[in-house]
Each structure stands twice: as structure tokens, then as C-alpha cells.
Amino acid sequence: MGISPEFISIGGNRNPAAADWDQDGGRLLAFGADNCIAVWEPEDENLSGVTAILSGHTDVVNAVKFFPTGSGNATVLLSGAADHSLKIWKGRKSEIGFGLVKTMSEHRSPVTRIATLPGSDVFATGASDGVVKIWKLVHDADFSTVDVELIQSISLTPRHFPLAIALAKLDESSLILAVGGTRSTIQIFVSRDTQFQLSATLAGHEGWIRALDFTKESDKEDSDLLLASASQDKYIRLWRVHQGEELPAVSSALNDPALGVLGKSLSNKAHRFASATSKYSVTFEALLLGHEDWIYTSSWRHRAGKLQLLSTSEDNSLAIWEADPSSGVWVCITRLGEISGQKGSTSATGSAGGFWIGLWSPDGDSVVSLGRTGSWRRWTYSPTQDMWTQQVAITGHVREVKGLSWSRDGAYLLTTGSDQTTRLFSEWKREQGSSWHEFSRPQIHGYDLNCIDTVNNVQFVSGADEKLLRVFDEPRGVSEMLNKLCKIEAASADRPDAANIPVLGLSNKAIQAVDENETPENDEDDDREAVDPASTVKKSTLEFDHPPFEDHLARHLLWPETEKLYGHGYEISAMAVSSDGSLVATACRASSIDHAVIRLYDTKEWLEIKPPLKAHSLTVTALQFSPNDKYLLSVGRDRQWVVWERAEDGVYALRHANPKGHTRMILGAAWTALVQPTFLTAGRDKSVKIWQINDDAVELKGSVAASAAVTAVACNREAEKSTVQFAFGTEGGELAVGIAGAEGLDKAATVALAKEVSPAKGINQIVWRPGRSEGGQQIAVASEDSSVRIFNIEG
Structure with missing residues (x-):
């Protein structure tokens, strides 16, 4: 394989x-x-x-x-x-x-x-x-x-953290180094015989220095150097490094009336220093106003014969600055990002938390920025339209990915984790090929999310540190987008259009889509009640001909929440939905037998089926129903596995248990596709064990040794009925795929993934993609290194 x-x-x-x-x-x-x-x-x-x-x-x-x-x-x-x-x-x-x-x-x-x-x-x-x-x-x-x-x-004296460093060539014999950081001054060092010496200290900023960048003002040999410094005081300052005894002409930009009183207080003190061959001065050149919050990056670029500066800020904007040819005043010629008026009312879907990085492309015709959500945004300049247009970029989790689940037909993948988001990935299918993208962010939460499973193709359940589970239904806007871009069959029409998070709320509420000029109707008889503008969304906002950009993902592509499942006293640790989608089994973190119970809920009325299942004494780490739902397998930190069997009346009862299934805690469990009920368990004792149920006993049929604690195991439940095809991952990030015949479960052959393409940290969950009749098998892997990976399995 x-x-x-x-x-x-x-x-x-x-x-x-x-x-x-x-x-x-x-x-x-x-x-x-x-x-x-x-x-x-x-x-x-x-x-x-x-x-x-x-x-x-x-x-x-x-x-x-x-x-x-x-x-x-x-x-x-x-x-x-x-x-x-x-x-x-x-x-x-x-x-x-x-x-x-x-x-x-x-x-x-x-x-x-x-x-x-x-x-x-x-x-x-x-x-x-x-x-x-x-x-x-x-x-x-x-x-x-x-x-x-x-x-x-x-x-650095006085001692401070360097948050920004810039290097430039001063002349043939010397380099200049600018250092800024957790002080409001910039230190200038000049090299003599490879050793740098402090030559000037530039004062003027009123906050920490976040970015420094040098550039030559023009292509001429005797051109001055310009230094841009960006600070948490919301301003960018430009400094001129000039060669010679004489000072450069005073910049007329300092008399810019827009500066008002500020202009009078700007110091133009000259800082003089010398290299081995020449004398130099550093003078204040210009103050760039426009950002409303801390500025994180600033970088120069010569574009189309003009010198331009790119800056990114905590105010969710990316700005491109240029000097006005006639007055010399530096002005913002382009502003990209999110305009303040668009900010939502909750921290989840509203303020994006700023742009932390801004970069020019090699040709200067594209810019990218990275924001709080870990997603990149990209804009490209179109000369014909003379404007910057947003392009498809990449997204991803920024914390440990805890759980994932394919939709029942394998059309899309849902992932969730400690960055408190649930994300939907699928394949954008188009004439010139296909590529994977994030298409929806169904859940943006206030708690770390631990597990997820799909009930059917348009509904999923997720469990979090808040002790309860939430059920979400796919809205029509997302369904139509997936149908158009990913060729996924659309859900029935009687669904809410979209969802949003109300102010100070944690539950996604269904909202309606309206035409551009239409005003939402108030259902109440009392006309004085104003309609909350956040309760509607424009239909055009939900129409896409490409994977959605980050601002849409964070705001318009939530799924409405339909149910909450209560009962557990601690953080949800494991969850599984039955093969026919009629039951949800859940467990929570526990240190006693009273809390280490498994609760079952039916998916029609969303009511708990009592009594809960008691057998474990510590946290249940994994749950899985057998392919025909006759059995439910549970494993836990108490080192035991338990098989529950369904009786004629649909109630599950304890059938088999092994208190010493592994010598260390068991972290993973999976059922195989074999006709004879067979399951796998994975533990911290560096082994995967294969067990088979024969009438009144469970036999250990085989064991696979691993190089480290095994944290996840999964079986291909659509494999041939005569073979066991499985994958397991360890706490070191190693991933292996194995296969064994029904008659030779003790002779499993495994192939390990090359270290270069393996996750860098522990693997939390592995899921085989269902519905793969052609084109080879695929598995999805969730890792502690914040990555979600899909691998092709050939052979």
C-alpha cells in the first residue's frame, strides 16, 4: 500500500x-x-x-x-x-x-x-x-x-525585546542596522570592519515599535535611504538617511495642514554619524496618519515607477501609501480589508482581530495578509479595472484539531478543535481540475470543541468543554453553494437561508435572506418594534462562483442550531452516532464511576434514553457503533474496553468487558467490516489489538506494535468483507496503514508514512472517507499540530 x-x-x-x-x-x-x-x-x-x-x-x-x-x-x-x-x-x-x-x-x-x-x-x-x-x-x-x-x-541597552530589525547597505564599506521593540525609540547601528556600533537613537514614537524597513528612494547611485517605522501609537514615521555634511531639504510634508497641531510638535532634529568613508545624517521625513489601531507591519516596494509602502494594522485594514507628486505629502491610495461599519456585534463573527502580516508578491501586483483566524487573504491588482480584487486564499485551524467526521456520503469533511471553530472542507470541482477549500464555518463558539459526528448528510452534532452537545442543520445558502461548486446534491428546500450569532449569544439562530431592495417584514403587530438588521442577510451575499473568502466564512456561513443535549456534568470527551443515524452516544471527562457513564439520545425527539450505561470508572476516550448497530464499543482511561449489545427492545446492555484490555489507558477504538464481529483497540502501551466476538467470549486475535503510544485507530468499514483495512496514529505524529485477512488477523502487514509528510505532533483522530468505490481510498487525519490532512491510500 x-x-x-x-x-x-x-x-x-x-x-x-x-x-x-x-x-x-x-x-x-x-x-x-x-x-x-x-x-x-x-x-x-x-x-x-x-x-x-x-x-x-x-x-x-x-x-x-x-x-x-x-x-x-x-x-x-x-x-x-x-x-x-x-x-x-x-x-x-x-x-x-x-x-x-x-x-x-x-x-x-x-x-x-x-x-x-x-x-x-x-x-x-x-x-x-x-x-x-x-x-x-x-x-x-x-x-x-x-x-x-x-x-x-x-x-540592547537599555535592555528591551527587539520586535523589529532592518538591514541596509550604507556604502561600499558599511551596513546600517535599525532595531526597534518594546521601547518607543529606534536604535541605529553602523558597521565598521564587520562590527556594528550604536550611532543614533531616533525618538518620536509613543508606543512600541512593531515594524522597520529600509529602501533606496530611487535607482540613482547617490539616492538617499528611507526608513519606515510602524508603531503601536497608530502612526508610521518615515526617516531619511542622507550622505554628506549638509542636511537634506526639509520635507514640505511636515507643513501638511492635515497634521494640524501635531505638525508643530514634530521634531526635525538631525542625528549625525559617520561610516568608515563618509558622514551621514538621519532626519524625520513624514508622518503617515490613517490607521485607527496598532500597526504590525510596513514594507516598501518600487511599483510602476513609484515608491509605495504596504502596512497592516489591528484595525482590520491593509493600506498602500504613496507620496503625492506635487506636494510630497504621503497619502493612503488604497485601503483593503474590513471597513469598521461591517463589524458584527459579537467578537466571534465581528471584528476579525486585526491583520498581523502584510506581504508584497515578487512582482508587486498581489498582496496577502494574515488575520486572527489563521486565514490568509489575497488581493491582486487589475490594471484594466484599476482596482484590487480579492482572490481565493487558504484557511486552517490555529489550535489543536480535536475531531473530524466525513458526511455520510463522503462529500465533505467537518473538523473541529481548540480554536473554537467547526469548519467544512470540500472539493471545488471545475473544468480545469479540482482543489480542496474551506466552504463553511458552521460553528464559531465560546468553548473549546472536542468531538464531532454527522447524523446525516445535512446535520451534525458537536461536543465541547461546556458540558453539552449542540445539533446543527445545514442552511439553504450553504447547500446551494455546495451544490453549485462541489456538485453535492442540495438538501430539501424547506430550510432556513442562513444563521447568525446574536449579541452575547452562543447559539446560532436561523435568519432569512432578502433581495437587495427588500426590507424584512416584522411579524409582530406592534409596528414600533424595529427589525434587527442582523436577522437578515442579502441574497447576493450567499451567491458564490468561487470558494468563499475569509470575511464570508466568519460572518455569513454559519449553520443554525436546532437542539442542545444536556446531562453530563463535565467536559464532553467522546461521541458517536449510530450507523443508521438514530442514536447519539456520548461521554464526558470523569474520575469516578458516577460520571464515567455513557448517555444515549435518540435523534428524532432528541430525548435521553435512560438509564445511562455504567461500566467505566474513568474518562471514556472513544465510542463506536458496529456497522449493523448491534454493538456499541467503549474504551477508556481505566484500561478497559466494553462491548454493549442491543436487545430486541432497542436498549443496550453490557455484554462483554475486559478490565485489562491494555496495560495502559486505551485511547482509540474501531469496528471492522468483517462479518464476524471484530474490533480494534489502541492504547498508550504502544499497541493496536484486534479482538473478535465468538458467541460468549471475546478472543484476542492479533496485535500490532507501534513505536509510540497509539492515540487513534480507524477501520475502513467499506472494505471487502474478508479483509481488515485499518490506520493508526501515535502521539509522536507517526501514521501507518495496515491490512489483514479474516483468516490471518495475527499477520497484519503495515506501511508507515514518511516522516517528512507526517504530522509534527500527536494524531487525535483518523476517519476513512466513505463512498470511495473508485479512485482509491482516502483518510482524513486530525492532529495536535493544528493541521487537517487528507491522504490517498493506494493498493
């Missing part, structure tokens, strides 16, 4: 330095995702999404930067993380993915920033111990060998 990746979804880290778009031949965008680095090609016409995930760091990745190789063939990537290490990765254009070349552990605390300089082998890193280190990359012409030398360590 062969295993190959089909689709990867993972959200980006909320750190302004945690992403970079390669300006050289690769045109790849790399971003920190939990402890990993995800690689994406935004301009890929096939919309393949994340193509590789590099794992090696043991803590959150804070800084990612491409080293400017100047080569279209070789790509070098630098990454720094909270594990105090700096890693160098290398890739070739002909290969997918990167190989780890070297790890440096000279920093004593988390690495926060990396700065590189095109045309130079020098780069700088900053860490939260208040130290900036200067390095030199030693390599041959085609980067086949790569090594690193530490040139200098600069301890």
Missing part, C-alpha cells in the same frame, strides 16, 4: 515576523504554523494550497525569512522559534519541500525576528533576551554547501 498527501489545511501563527514571500525564483510563501513552517504558492493557478510542512522546531515558530540567494534554482529559508533555535532549510526548484541544513542554538531565549539583505551574506536575528546577533551565511556559488558564522552579539 502507498500513502500520499492529497490536501493539507493549517492556520498561520499570529506573529508579524512569521511569514515571508520569496522574491527570487521560487515565488513561494512560507509561514509559521504552530511548531512547523508551511509552504504555499499563492500564485499557483491550480490552487493546490499548502504543498509542504517543515517540522523540526519544538516550540512555536516566531520568525520566517527567505535568504536572498539571487538564484532561480536554490532557495534558502531561515526560521526562528520559541525553542531558542535558529534553523536553516534548503530547497531546489525541481523538488517539493525543503531539507534541514543546520540548527543554531546561540540565543538564550525565543527568537523573535530575522532580517536579511539582498546582495549580502549578512543577516541579523533578535531574541527576547534583548540580544541582536549578526551572522554570515557561508556558501558556494550554487548553495550546495551552506554554513553559518556568528559575527557579533549586540546586547
Whole structure:
């Protein structure tokens, strides 16, 4: 059997330095995702999404930067993380993915920033111990060998964390380094004989410095350098580095009447310093006003003969600035993102939590930004329309993915996890091919979500830390979109159009869609009651000819909630829906036999079937009904598995139990497709065991050894009746697929997935995709590294 990746979804880290778009031949965008680095090609016409995930760091990745190789063939990537290490990765254009070349552990605390300089082998890193280190990359012409030398360590005084670093070439003999961070001043260092010395301190900002970037003002040899500094004080300041004894002409932008009283207080003090060959001055050039909240990134780009600056802010906007040719005043010429008036009334669907990263594409005609939800947004400039239009980008969970479930026909995948969202992924089918995308965000919650299962093709149940389960129905807007884009059969018409979350609420309420000019009708007799505008949505908002963008996912594609299931006293730990969809079995976290019960609910009236099932003494970790629903299997932290059998009256009762099924806690359970009732259990004792029910006894038929604690196991229940096809995952992220014949359950053959394409952390759940009669099998995998992955199984 062969295993190959089909689709990867993972959200980006909320750190302004945690992403970079390669300006050289690769045109790849790399971003920190939990402890990993995800690689994406935004301009890929096939919309393949994340193509590789590099794992090696043991803590959150804070800084990612491409080293400017100047080569279209070789790509070098630098990454720094909270594990105090700096890693160098290398890739070739002909290969997918990167190989780890070297790890440096000279920093004593988390690495926060990396700065590189095109045309130079020098780069700088900053860490939260208040130290900036200067390095030199030693390599041959085609980067086949790569090594690193530490040139200098600069301890910032007064000590503060460097949140922004920028490097530039001052003249033939000197480099200039700007450092800003958890103080309101910017320190300028100039190199002499490879050693940097503090040469100036720029004051003026009133908050922490979040971003710094140098550029040459023009292509001329004697052009001045411009430094852009962005701060939490909501302003961007521009500084001019000028060569010579004489000061540059005072910028007329300082007399801009828009600055009002502010303009009079702006200091234009000149800071003078010298390199080995020349004298220089740094003067304040301009103040850019327009953002309403902290500014996280600012980066220069020469576009169409003009110098432009891209900035992103906590105010949910991305701005492009340009100097007015006649007055020299810097103005915002383009603003993208979410306008304040559109913000919803709850923190879930409203304020997106700001844009943390903004990047130019290599040609300057696209920009991307990353927001709080871990999703990327992309805009491309259209010269014919003279406007920026939003394009399809990638999305993903930003915390551990706890549970997943295919729809009953395998048409779409539902995922849920600790970032308090439930997401729906499916395949966008079009003439030129297909690609996977997030199509709906049915649930945005206030609690961490732990488990999910589908009742039928248009309904699912999810369990969370809030001790209850919620039932959701697919709205008509989502059903029609999936039908149009994914060729999924639409649900019946008598469904609510859409849903929203009321102010201060946790329950999604059904709302109606209205035409553009139509006003919603008030059902009440009292005309004085105003209709809540949030209770309706425009029909045009729910019409898509492409996968929805992040602003639609977070606001308009919720599913209405129809039921709540109460009864448990603690956080929901496991859940399963019966094969015929008529029953839901659930369990919660427990440390005593009173709470370690399994509760059953019927899906017609949504009432609990009493009494609850008692056998376990600690948390039940997994539940699964047999294919014909005759049995219910439960496993728990108390190391025992229990098989409950359904009687003639439909009530389940204890039939078999093994208090010592494994020597450590059992974490996974799965039924096979065999005619003779057979099930698998997976435990912390590094084994998967195969059991078979024969009349009055359960026999251990086989055991598969794993390299680490097994945290998830799943069987293909549509496999041939004479074979057991299964997959299991471990707490280290290893994934293996196995097969065994009905007569040789003790001789299971397994194939492990290559480490490069395996999850970086523990696997929480595996689910086989139903309805795969042709084109090979697929499995979906949920991992602690915040990724959702789909793999093809051949053979």
C-alpha cells in the first residue's frame, strides 16, 4: 500500500515576523504554523494550497525569512522559534519541500525576528533576551554547501525585546542596522570592519515599535535611504538617511495642514554619524496618519515607477501609501480589508482581530495578509479595472484539531478543535481540475470543541468543554453553494437561508435572506418594534462562483442550531452516532464511576434514553457503533474496553468487558467490516489489538506494535468483507496503514508514512472517507499540530 498527501489545511501563527514571500525564483510563501513552517504558492493557478510542512522546531515558530540567494534554482529559508533555535532549510526548484541544513542554538531565549539583505551574506536575528546577533551565511556559488558564522552579539541597552530589525547597505564599506521593540525609540547601528556600533537613537514614537524597513528612494547611485517605522501609537514615521555634511531639504510634508497641531510638535532634529568613508545624517521625513489601531507591519516596494509602502494594522485594514507628486505629502491610495461599519456585534463573527502580516508578491501586483483566524487573504491588482480584487486564499485551524467526521456520503469533511471553530472542507470541482477549500464555518463558539459526528448528510452534532452537545442543520445558502461548486446534491428546500450569532449569544439562530431592495417584514403587530438588521442577510451575499473568502466564512456561513443535549456534568470527551443515524452516544471527562457513564439520545425527539450505561470508572476516550448497530464499543482511561449489545427492545446492555484490555489507558477504538464481529483497540502501551466476538467470549486475535503510544485507530468499514483495512496514529505524529485477512488477523502487514509528510505532533483522530468505490481510498487525519490532512491510500 502507498500513502500520499492529497490536501493539507493549517492556520498561520499570529506573529508579524512569521511569514515571508520569496522574491527570487521560487515565488513561494512560507509561514509559521504552530511548531512547523508551511509552504504555499499563492500564485499557483491550480490552487493546490499548502504543498509542504517543515517540522523540526519544538516550540512555536516566531520568525520566517527567505535568504536572498539571487538564484532561480536554490532557495534558502531561515526560521526562528520559541525553542531558542535558529534553523536553516534548503530547497531546489525541481523538488517539493525543503531539507534541514543546520540548527543554531546561540540565543538564550525565543527568537523573535530575522532580517536579511539582498546582495549580502549578512543577516541579523533578535531574541527576547534583548540580544541582536549578526551572522554570515557561508556558501558556494550554487548553495550546495551552506554554513553559518556568528559575527557579533549586540546586547540592547537599555535592555528591551527587539520586535523589529532592518538591514541596509550604507556604502561600499558599511551596513546600517535599525532595531526597534518594546521601547518607543529606534536604535541605529553602523558597521565598521564587520562590527556594528550604536550611532543614533531616533525618538518620536509613543508606543512600541512593531515594524522597520529600509529602501533606496530611487535607482540613482547617490539616492538617499528611507526608513519606515510602524508603531503601536497608530502612526508610521518615515526617516531619511542622507550622505554628506549638509542636511537634506526639509520635507514640505511636515507643513501638511492635515497634521494640524501635531505638525508643530514634530521634531526635525538631525542625528549625525559617520561610516568608515563618509558622514551621514538621519532626519524625520513624514508622518503617515490613517490607521485607527496598532500597526504590525510596513514594507516598501518600487511599483510602476513609484515608491509605495504596504502596512497592516489591528484595525482590520491593509493600506498602500504613496507620496503625492506635487506636494510630497504621503497619502493612503488604497485601503483593503474590513471597513469598521461591517463589524458584527459579537467578537466571534465581528471584528476579525486585526491583520498581523502584510506581504508584497515578487512582482508587486498581489498582496496577502494574515488575520486572527489563521486565514490568509489575497488581493491582486487589475490594471484594466484599476482596482484590487480579492482572490481565493487558504484557511486552517490555529489550535489543536480535536475531531473530524466525513458526511455520510463522503462529500465533505467537518473538523473541529481548540480554536473554537467547526469548519467544512470540500472539493471545488471545475473544468480545469479540482482543489480542496474551506466552504463553511458552521460553528464559531465560546468553548473549546472536542468531538464531532454527522447524523446525516445535512446535520451534525458537536461536543465541547461546556458540558453539552449542540445539533446543527445545514442552511439553504450553504447547500446551494455546495451544490453549485462541489456538485453535492442540495438538501430539501424547506430550510432556513442562513444563521447568525446574536449579541452575547452562543447559539446560532436561523435568519432569512432578502433581495437587495427588500426590507424584512416584522411579524409582530406592534409596528414600533424595529427589525434587527442582523436577522437578515442579502441574497447576493450567499451567491458564490468561487470558494468563499475569509470575511464570508466568519460572518455569513454559519449553520443554525436546532437542539442542545444536556446531562453530563463535565467536559464532553467522546461521541458517536449510530450507523443508521438514530442514536447519539456520548461521554464526558470523569474520575469516578458516577460520571464515567455513557448517555444515549435518540435523534428524532432528541430525548435521553435512560438509564445511562455504567461500566467505566474513568474518562471514556472513544465510542463506536458496529456497522449493523448491534454493538456499541467503549474504551477508556481505566484500561478497559466494553462491548454493549442491543436487545430486541432497542436498549443496550453490557455484554462483554475486559478490565485489562491494555496495560495502559486505551485511547482509540474501531469496528471492522468483517462479518464476524471484530474490533480494534489502541492504547498508550504502544499497541493496536484486534479482538473478535465468538458467541460468549471475546478472543484476542492479533496485535500490532507501534513505536509510540497509539492515540487513534480507524477501520475502513467499506472494505471487502474478508479483509481488515485499518490506520493508526501515535502521539509522536507517526501514521501507518495496515491490512489483514479474516483468516490471518495475527499477520497484519503495515506501511508507515514518511516522516517528512507526517504530522509534527500527536494524531487525535483518523476517519476513512466513505463512498470511495473508485479512485482509491482516502483518510482524513486530525492532529495536535493544528493541521487537517487528507491522504490517498493506494493498493
